[in-house]
Amino acid sequence: xxxxxxxxxxxxxxxxxxxxxxxxxxxxxxxxxxxxxxxxxxxxxxxxxxxxxxxxxxxxxxxxxxxxxxxxxxxxxxxxxxxxxxxxxxxxxxxxxxxxxxxxxxxxxxxxxxxxxxxxxxxxxxxxxxxxxxxxxxxxxxxxxxxxxxxxxxxxxxxxxxxxxxxxxxxxxxxxxxxxxxxxxxxxxxxxxxxxxxxxxxxxxxxxxxxxxxxxxxxxxxxxxxxxxxxxxxxxxxxxxxxxxxxxxxxxxxxxxxxxxxxxxxxxxxxxxxxxxxxxxxxxxxxxxxxxxxxxxx
Amino acid sequence: xxxxxxxxxxxxxxxxxxxxxxxxxxxxxxxxxxxxxxxxxxxxxxxxxxxxxxxxxxxxxxxxxxxxxxxxxxxxxxxxxxxxxxxxxxxxxxxxxxxxxxxxxxxxxxxxxxxxxxxxxxxxxxxxxxxxxxxxxxxxxxxxxxxxxxxxxxxxxxxxxxxxxxxxxxxxxxxxxxxxxxxxxxxxxxxxxxxxxxxxxxxxxxxxxxxxxxxxxxxxxxxxxxxxxxxxxxxxxxxxxxxxxxxxxxxxxxxxxxxxxxxxxxxxxxxxxxxxxxxxxxxxxx
Numbered sequence: 001x002x003x004x005x006x007x008x009x010x011x012x013x014x015x016x017x018x019x020x021x022x023x024x025x026x027x028x029x030x031x032x033x034x035x036x037x038x039x040x041x042x043x044x045x046x047x048x049x050x051x052x053x054x055x056x057x058x059x060x061x062x063x064x065x066x067x068x069x070x071x072x073x074x075x076x077x078x079x080x081x082x083x084x085x086x087x088x089x090x091x092x093x094x095x096x097x098x099x100x101x102x103x104x105x106x107x108x109x110x111x112x113x114x115x116x117x118x119x120x121x122x123x124x125x126x127x128x129x130x131x132x133x134x135x136x137x138x139x140x141x142x143x144x145x146x147x148x149x150x151x152x153x154x155x156x157x158x159x160x161x162x163x164x165x166x167x168x169x170x171x172x173x174x175x176x177x178x179x180x181x182x183x184x185x186x187x188x189x190x191x192x193x194x195x196x197x198x199x200x201x202x203x204x205x206x207x208x209x210x211x212x213x214x215x216x217x218x219x220x221x222x223x224x225x226x227x228x229x230x231x232x233x234x235x236x237x238x239x240x241x242x243x244x245x246x247x248x249x250x251x252x253x254x255x256x257x258x259x260x261x262x263x264x265x266x267x268x269x270x271x272x273x274x275x276x277x278x279x280x281x282x283x284x285x286x287x288x289x290x291x292x293x294x295x296x297x298x
Numbered sequence: 299x300x301x302x303x304x305x306x307x308x309x310x311x312x313x314x315x316x317x318x319x320x321x322x323x324x325x326x327x328x329x330x331x332x333x334x335x336x337x338x339x340x341x342x343x344x345x346x347x348x349x350x351x352x353x354x355x356x357x358x359x360x361x362x363x364x365x366x367x368x369x370x371x372x373x374x375x376x377x378x379x380x381x382x383x384x385x386x387x388x389x390x391x392x393x394x395x396x397x398x399x400x401x402x403x404x405x406x407x408x409x410x411x412x413x414x415x416x417x418x419x420x421x422x423x424x425x426x427x428x429x430x431x432x433x434x435x436x437x438x439x440x441x442x443x444x445x446x447x448x449x450x451x452x453x454x455x456x457x458x459x460x461x462x463x464x465x466x467x468x469x470x471x472x473x474x475x476x477x478x479x480x481x482x483x484x485x486x487x488x489x490x491x492x493x494x495x496x497x498x499x500x501x502x503x504x505x506x507x508x509x510x511x512x513x514x515x516x517x518x519x520x521x522x523x524x525x526x527x528x529x530x531x532x533x534x535x536x537x538x539x540x541x542x543x544x545x546x547x548x549x550x551x552x553x554x555x556x557x558x559x560x561x562x563x564x565x566x567x568x569x570x571x572x573x574x575x576x577x578x579x580x581x582x583x584x
Contacts (some may be wrong), residue, residue, distance in 0.1 A: 004469060010471050017381075017384040018384055020377045020384075023377035023378075023380075024444065025398055028401045028408075030416065031412065031416045034420055037419075055526060056331070088315060089316075092312045096313065100309060115535075115569070118501070120501045120557060120561055121501070122336070123558055124326075126537060126550065127326050127330060130537070130547065157319075157322055163324075188305050189305060190308040191305070217409070218407070218410065221530075222442075232409045245409060252414075252415070252418070253507070273409070276407050278410055279461060280404045280407040294394050
């Protein structure tokens, strides 16, 4: 039997660990509270709908305009381009690693994916500035290479390893028996991949795409450096845009503490946070269902 | 025949896409290596900038990044480890761990600039730490917290249940079991988690934009309340705010390569440690 003192010590340790494990919850709540508190003045003075639906973002003019529609549009345009690149490439990478690569190739490619996804975004942004933007400007004969397309391409390249690695996990999760059953029915490898493995892993793949989308919307440095920075509703993907993250990063340094501009940047951050929060929750729910579905058949 | 043709075509497309992706990624790395390699020298790493940032080295930025990373890991490790231990050893299921788990996943998905604003509003303004190493590393510690928790949890999960049961059967208490049996077994994987989070913290720019980093400091930081130069911010500032683009872009190339080397080296070390540990485990199990 444990002594009484020891029992108390055990309990104390448990409570201590419990208290510290609240940290992530506390920080998340702190972020929500801070964002609300700092953006409320903006919503109150400018009006939520005037902000969301406003087409003009001139925060430093007199009188200023705080319409963030162009910023939201910029974020979505850049993210869309990046998804169009990262999803096919990432999915192909996942299929290749899990179904086509030999043992040695796999042992090289999986760590390589991890290495590639650890490259800091500022390095990608730098490459976009010194190589891609001038390249696009020259070959597409644009007035500026800093545009939605350039930012979208770099973001897409950057999120490809992440999507590949998450999707590969999902493909790996499909029970071996599914594959064997498909072969036994006379299907070849391609048919097995496209009609059995990918459909069974569909929700896992969707999860990885959602998470990748969340990352792309929230990415700051790449879009700050190469999206061009003009806060006008984009008419095409060859125009410069100013996504939400880059507006915050570029303007917070100049916005004086407590001004409407300052609060409106927090409001943008709150909207951004809301978008990624919803995406994360959706990914979480889909992933949970996915595990239940395949877990039962294991 | 049609079936075979489809398969050949399908796999051909997959392989082409993979090859394209790898080529582009390799091209980016080679480009940065080629442009930056000639610039890195001992002086570049060990000397401060000179002549209004057009000559000299990047030592203060490297040092600043070192401080930020060191303190952010220091702040993040205790709650991170405690949370992972609690979730895995004390309360693996139930509504409470469910909520914590959801908040960890959501924290991991919060855009890095939002962390930066949180740090600005709370650490810089409300608590009055100002633009400083302290504010920056506190902000970064929240950024890497989810990473530390989830990788430590994975590490704890690889420790076989039977070892825990054996220890408890010998009369050890739960905490003794954790401290003497579970944690030592998981140490290499926890080390992996720490190294990965060092790499992450070193490369993050947005969280330190308004909380810690400045383009130029006259002297090296004296205390936790000093503002610092930092490597990722240095790259950004050189190329966007620089006043002498032709000469400063070279320094930016060199800085990018240094940062890239640093992060890739850390990740590689982490992966190696994890692989060794894994094979060690396989041996035990067999």
